[in-house]
Amino acid sequence: MRSEEVAVVGYGLFVPGFAGVPAWTKGVYDAAQSAPLALSIPARQRRRTSTLTKALADAYAEALAMANLAAPEVASVFASALGEASTMLGLLEQLWSEEGLLSPQRFVTSVHNAAAGVVSIAGGNQGFSTSLGADYDTPAMALAEGIGLVLAEGAAVVVCCGDEGISGDLVPAGKGWELMAAAIALVPSERAPTAAPRLRLEEGPVYGEADDADSSERWAPLALSHELASNPCVGLLELVDALARDKQGSVRLDRGQGAGYVAHLHRGKGSELRAGDPGSAERGVAP
Amino acid sequence: MSARPLPITGLALCNALGDSAAAVRDALFAGRSGLGPSPIPLPFETCVGAIDAALPPLPSALAAWDTRTHRIAALLLAQLEGELGRLRRRWSPGRIAVLLGTSTAGADVTEGAYRDYLRQGALPQGYDLFKQHTYGAVLHVVRELTGARGPAWVVSTACTSSAKPLASAQRLIRAGLIDAAIVGGIDTLCGMTLRGFHSLEALSPKPCRPFAAQRDGLNIGEGGAFLLVEREGEALALLEGVGESSDAYHISAPHPEGRGARLAMERAFAQAGCDPSSVDHINAHGTGTRLNDAAEAQAIAGLCGNEVPVVSTKGYTGHMLGAAGASEAAFAIFSLLEGRIPPSLGCLPLDEKITIRVCSEGVQARVRRVLSNSFAFGGNNVSVLLGATR
Numbered sequence: 001m002r003s004e005e006v007a008v009v010g011y012g013l014f015v016p017g018f019a020g021v022p023a024w025t026k027g028v029y030d031a032a033q034s035a036p037l038a039l040s041i042p043a044r045q046r047r048r049t050s051t052l053t054k055a056l057a058d059a060y061a062e063a064l065a066m067a068n069l070a071a072p073e074v075a076s077v078f079a080s081a082l083g084e085a086s087t088m089l090g091l092l093e094q095l096w097s098e099e100g101l102l103s104p105q106r107f108v109t110s111v112h113n114a115a116a117g118v119v120s121i122a123g124g125n126q127g128f129s130t131s132l133g134a135d136y137d138t139p140a141m142a143l144a145e146g147i148g149l150v151l152a153e154g155a156a157v158v159v160c161c162g163d164e165g166i167s168g169d170l171v172p173a174g175k176g177w178e179l180m181a182a183a184i185a186l187v188p189s190e191r192a193p194t195a196a197p198r199l200r201l202e203e204g205p206v207y208g209e210a211d212d213a214d215s216s217e218r219w220a221p222l223a224l225s226h227e228l229a230s231n232p233c234v235g236l237l238e239l240v241d242a243l244a245r246d247k248q249g250s251v252r253l254d255r256g257q258g259a260g261y262v263a264h265l266h267r268g269k270g271s272e273l274r275a276g277d278p279g280s281a282e283r284g285v286a287p
Numbered sequence: 288m289s290a291r292p293l294p295i296t297g298l299a300l301c302n303a304l305g306d307s308a309a310a311v312r313d314a315l316f317a318g319r320s321g322l323g324p325s326p327i328p329l330p331f332e333t334c335v336g337a338i339d340a341a342l343p344p345l346p347s348a349l350a351a352w353d354t355r356t357h358r359i360a361a362l363l364l365a366q367l368e369g370e371l372g373r374l375r376r377r378w379s380p381g382r383i384a385v386l387l388g389t390s391t392a393g394a395d396v397t398e399g400a401y402r403d404y405l406r407q408g409a410l411p412q413g414y415d416l417f418k419q420h421t422y423g424a425v426l427h428v429v430r431e432l433t434g435a436r437g438p439a440w441v442v443s444t445a446c447t448s449s450a451k452p453l454a455s456a457q458r459l460i461r462a463g464l465i466d467a468a469i470v471g472g473i474d475t476l477c478g479m480t481l482r483g484f485h486s487l488e489a490l491s492p493k494p495c496r497p498f499a500a501q502r503d504g505l506n507i508g509e510g511g512a513f514l515l516v517e518r519e520g521e522a523l524a525l526l527e528g529v530g531e532s533s534d535a536y537h538i539s540a541p542h543p544e545g546r547g548a549r550l551a552m553e554r555a556f557a558q559a560g561c562d563p564s565s566v567d568h569i570n571a572h573g574t575g576t577r578l579n580d581a582a583e584a585q586a587i588a589g590l591c592g593n594e595v596p597v598v599s600t601k602g603y604t605g606h607m608l609g610a611a612g613a614s615e616a617a618f619a620i621f622s623l624l625e626g627r628i629p630p631s632l633g634c635l636p637l638d639e640k641i642t643i644r645v646c647s648e649g650v651q652a653r654v655r656r657v658l659s660n661s662f663a664f665g666g667n668n669v670s671v672l673l674g675a676t677r
Contacts (some may be wrong), residue, residue, distance in 0.1 A: 001381060001464055013568060045538075072535075081421060083443065088394075088479075092401040095478050100330065107483035108539045108664060109388065112443030117665025120533040126550055129533045129667065130451055134440040135423025141440035148458035152290075169404065170397070170416050205379070 002202040006150045007192030007268065010069070010185035010238045012062025014162075015228065016178065020062055027245045028229035036181075037085060041122045048105060050084055052164035053115040056183035060119055060160045067156070067185035074185070075149050075157040076116060078131045078144035081232035083112035085166055086134050086272050103185040114129030115160070128155065138163075139235035140253040140261030143201050146186055156187045161233040182236040184243065194268045204260035229255060289560025292674060293457055295514050297370035298617045299363040299471075299533060302510025302604045303336030307366060312621045315629040318607030319650060320603050322494045322506055327478055331485055332492035336508025336605030338655070349428060351418045353473045354396050356389070357428045359511040364432050370515055371433055371469075377520070378466040380436035385429050386455045387441045387630070388448030388472035391610030393420030395477040396556035425662045429469060437465050443609065445663035446572075448472050450511065450612025453671055454529035455491070456516040469522075471513035474609040481507055495575035496604075496633035498584065498645045505574040507603025512613035524620040525674040527656070530554030534666025541579055541662060545586030548572075551668035552590050552658060559672050563591045564673075568628050569650065570659040575598020575608055575633075581659065584641040591658075596646045602632030612661040616671050619657035623675045627651050 011021060018024040019033035038046050038054035040061040046054070056078060064071060087110040095103050105243045111117075113131035120129045129148065134141040139161045146159035162181025168171075189198060222230070222238055231237075235253030242265060250262040300307070303321025322334040342358035344350075349357070360607035364371065365417065374383060400414040418424050422441035430439060438459065444450045451474020454470035474480075484490050485508060491504035518524060532554060534547035541548065556563050569591065572583055580599075587597060600618050607614055622628050628650040635647045655675045662668045 003462070003464055008378065079482060082425070088397075089401070091479050091483070092398065093405065095482060096402045096405050098483065100478075102479070102482045102486045104483075104486040107479075107486055108416065110479075110483070111445045111664050113445060113663070113665040113667060114538070117533075117538050117667065120535050120666060124535050126533050126535050126547060128531045129444075129665075130455075130531075131444050131665075132442045133422040134426060134536045135421050137423070137439070143440060144438045144459070145440065148455065148462045148464065151462035151464075152458040170410070181489065196410060219650065246288075259363060 003147045003200045004151055004188055005198040005200045006147055006186045007196040008184055008199050008243055009187050009192055009196050010063040010067030011183060012059040012245050013065065013237060013240050014058040015180045021240065021244050029281040035245045041118060045118060048109065048199045049118055050087055050109060050114065051179065052084060052162060053118050055179055056115040056162050059120055059162065059181040060158055063158050063183035063185045069156050069185060072125045073127065075128040076119065076140050077146045077157060077159045078116040079133060079138045079161045080112065081133050081135050081163050082166065084114055085131065085164060089169055135259065136223045136232045136254045136258035138232050140201065140258065141261060147201055150186050150188055151232050158183055158185045159238040163231050163233050177230035179229060180231050180233060180237055182240045184240060190229050196268050197265050198268055199200050200264050202262055202264060204262065208219035219247060219249055221255060290457065290461060290558050292525035292527045293460060293516055294520045295524045295526055295620065296517050296520040296522055297367050297515035298523060298620060299366035299513045300614060300617055301338060301345045301359055302607060302614060303338060303508055304603055306340035306362060315603060315618060315621060316627050316649060318630045318632065320494060320606055320632055325481065326477055327481060329481060333490045334494050334506045336475060338509055342452045349431060351415060352424060352428050354393055354419050356393055356425055356473050359473050359614050360425055360428055360654050361432060363511050363513040365512060367515065374467055374515060375434055380434050382437055382466040384437040384456065384459055384468040385426055385433040385435050386452035386468050387425060388452050388609050388612065389441055389443060390445050390448050391474045391475055391480060392422060393424060394479055395475045396420055397567065398478050399673045403492055428477055433469060435469060445665060446608050446666045447661045447663040447669040448609035448613055450661040450669035451531065451618065451672055453526060453616065454531055457526060457529060460518050465652030467515065467517040469513055470516050471511065471613040472610045473511035474509055474564060474607050476507065476509045480608065480638050489576055491575060494633055495601055496596045496630040497573035497575040497601050497631060498580050498634045498637055498641050500636050500638045502575045502580060505576055505601065506605040508607040510604060510610045510614055512610060512615065512617050514613060521642045522676045524623050525676060527674045528555040528672040530558065530670040532668045536666050541582040543582055545582035547668045548583055548660065548662055549586040549590050549664055551670040552586065555670040555672040557656065566591055566595055566658050567588065567654045568622055568657045569570050569595055570615045570657060571597050572660040572662045573600045573601055581640065586641045587643050593642045594644055595627050596650055597643050598646050599628055599632040600629065612669060616673065617657045619673050621671060622654045622657055626654055
């Protein structure tokens, strides 16, 4: 599979300690930013909202603002491998308690599309919204859905991926990961400024294999903490990092546990950038 | 701008009405409900739509993935054996997508595993989240059993989960990314959904009665449906349009006037380039809750008028949640193929505030275009418009 190109007009992220793209690219860890604030969600709703939904809402809001898109008019793809996992664990504990009674509020917000619903309500958006997952291919498949919307319907779309932190309750010790969320805003190429980066999605080749026909740069994975690098959605964080550093070339959207999809980036117009240091400082780790 | 209709070239079903498309079709047109007592012990009364049929185990190579959800998937694929063979001959594996929907995924397995974890401090031997619960698990099983190697994801938007992949398939084909897709969804009964809807006071203790004056809630069902959508091919029916919208109103309650529901229906007609007056039948979301049925009826009446025959099939299968959208699209195809509309079970006496034509009896008619509605938590709405080939 190799998609046609679409334009990237915005991006955003939330990683604990790095509330937004500027903090991330500068590598400035701020312990006070360890939790997402989700200020785009009304306070009453925010109080009932999970950490994952807040992180996705923050990444979404940053991408939307950078793209200068109107919240009521943009399509959205929210994606997560496990979705509202901690909410589900809370329900499971209630299920197996003596009474076996579930909290209706917790049940309602346990759905995978909780973030999609909360964000559409907060933004007054009656348009397209979806929520999907595909384990370690979640970022690639979210991009495929988003690119499909752009190419087939001419839509402006924000693709937002993230998974909350998970530890030993459902997975073996050492197999967990840390919270992260990332988002990119896509529009049809003909509707974007000529300088906006262009993106296409394609299957491999994977690391170690011959490069593809246009011999573009293939970026090595970011140096991240093990917990952050293990997040199934880390591929979208890698893509946002590449965009923020104005890189061109291919960014693999999984770290070897998925099907090997890559996002290929290049500038709409302007000089070719040399592939430089993709970021040697380990990120996602409190100093 | 309207989109070219796409052929739906195969369908498979398994639910409380039977373990084959033919069995389900026959039960629908016979007006035979599949609702009964819950096989899961519950501290309250309700009816469910449970699959009674034995589900064969997966092949030994997939033994670690052998769950109820995946057995349903395998059974559906077995129903499509001939069609899938033709699909593989016509299209390359990388151009065949797997686009599914679920709301429960492997929750039934994880419930049991987590009970062990809480009581014994460890997950049971053999439990593997990524082989038995996650979305990737069912995708792996379907890809292994079919050889499909194109894009693969699971939509999880609660009760619209398996309707939305029809739109995804349509877009990916139009965007030139794929040539065909295995589309559908599966949900299984589990304690969390049954007790969760009970906590919302949304379950009926008796068989549900969509659109009836005395309706008092829904019943949960389990099931699965797969449809094959292709760029071209010999069609059972045509996928003419899919409309999607958000209520932007409330996380779990529908907009009282069905604003988002109407938008989804309007968008389906707009995509198909046809007028709402051209629809011959509507398979309503029709859950049997006070709020849903009133809002949906208002939206249908406002857009399509009061004469089009409307049916809810929830009284046959229960609300199959993540499997409902694809299953009911298949029911709509039966109406196109057979020229018959099944009775809407339990609808009499009708709610007198509901003005649409809910069919209390089966109808034989020329059916050339059917709309199938699915609405969900999060204010997520999908309307699928299907057309006859003849």
